[in-house]
Amino acid sequence: MSESATPIPDEVVELVRNARAITVFTGAGMSAESGIATFRGSGDDSLWGRFDPMMLASVDGWEADRALVWGWYAWRMGQLSGVEPNAGHHALAELANDRSVEVVTQNVDDLHERAGSTVVSHLHGNLVATRCSVCRAPYDGPVTRPEISDDADLDALRVEPPVCASCGGAVRPGVVWFGEMLPERDWDNAVESFAHTDLVLVIGTSGIVYPAAGLPERAAARGVPIIEINPDPSGVGTVTIKSTAATALPALVAALGPRSEA
Ligand SMILES: [Zn+2]
Structure with a gap:
């Protein structure tokens, strides 16, 4: 069959x-x-298996390392546009x-x-519903994507988030993070x-x-x-x-x- x-x-x-x-x-x-990678899976082929999900998908992670968190989501936006x-x-x-x-x-x-x-x-x-992390203004400007290989380390992921045109705040992805x-x-x-x-x-x-x-x-x-x-x-x-x-x-x-x- x-x-x-x-x-x-x-x-x-x-x-x-x-x-x-x-x-x-x-x-x-x-x-x-x-x-699309499934982020609740486990094992070596899971991106969750390579990176700490709480660091990449939480308010605390964002406050600690915005470039890392933004870069990770910018990479995922690139992945999404290709499928x-x-x-x-x-x-x-x-x-x-x-x-x-x-x-x-x-x-x-x-x-x-x-x-x-x-x-x-x-x-x-x-x-892809990116917005300002401070005033919530939608952001539709360019998104720079990190180039990462299979054995990429965290540094390769880092991209500084764009700046909100209204208030100067950092732009964030439109996803719900742990703790939100x-x-x-x-x-x-x-x-x-x-x-x-x-x-x-x-x-x-x-x-x-x-x-x-x-x-x-x-x-x-x-x-x-x-x-x-x-x-x-x-x-x-x-x-x-x-x-x-x-x-x-x-x-x-x-x-x-x-x-x-x-
Ligand atoms: Zn703003």
């Missing part, structure tokens, strides 16, 4: 067919097949042709948007979407942490079915498809088929 022949249970096909509004909750696994939405992102956008599909993502990339999906919430911020609140508007939009959906798809979100983990739980508490798509499921689903996003989602769209008039 080829990978493209991932079987989609009839139950899942019926749930999606009958849903008028779907909320899709995505994590790192959604973007992995686009070549494309995968077949899973495109399938989700296609799913919205016949029903309301709202995406709530924990990813800081813009691959859902580039594929054409409606993203109502970036729970952990948006990498989730962005209020994105959180409210996520709660709203989960409160009104009749089906939840949880995709590529191993190890969801609170408060985000409470979103699918709230929907489940009012009887909303949860379909989890993940090669290594977290167990949040009432139905589970053990597969990757880029494999299962196109198979799901194919299984839905052209809708015949009932």
Whole structure:
């Protein structure tokens, strides 16, 4: 059996067919097949394994070494600009042709948007939404990217952050760091979407942490079915498809088929 022949249970096909509004909750696994590194993984191939995440993704790290933190995110912005939405992102956008599909993502990339999906919430911020760390003014000027090789050390990463044109403050990435609140508007939009959906798809979100983990739980508490798509499921689903996003989602769209008039 080829990978493209991932079987989609009839139950899942019926749930999606009958849903008028779907909320899709995505994590790192959604973007992995686009070549975006997953930062919660461990092991030698994980960038988290080479650098201290608390130094690169926390307010304390930023205060201690802005050039290192900015350089790291500038490198990631460069990585993001070089990758494309995968077949899973495109399938989700296609799913919205016949029903309301709202995406709530924990990813800081813009691959859902580039594929054409409606993203109502970036729970952990948006990498390229750079802004002033002092007055919050958006920054859309040039971003100098560090050139780093596989055996790069920290010095190679350092790039001084741009300076805010309004107040002279340092420009920072648009992501949520450890120790920061989730962005209020994105959180409210996520709660709203989960409160009104009749089906939840949880995709590529191993190890969801609170408060985000409470979103699918709230929907489940009012009887909303949860379909989890993940090669290594977290167990949040009432139905589970053990597969990757880029494999299962196109198979799901194919299984839905052209809708015949009932
Ligand atoms: Zn400013």
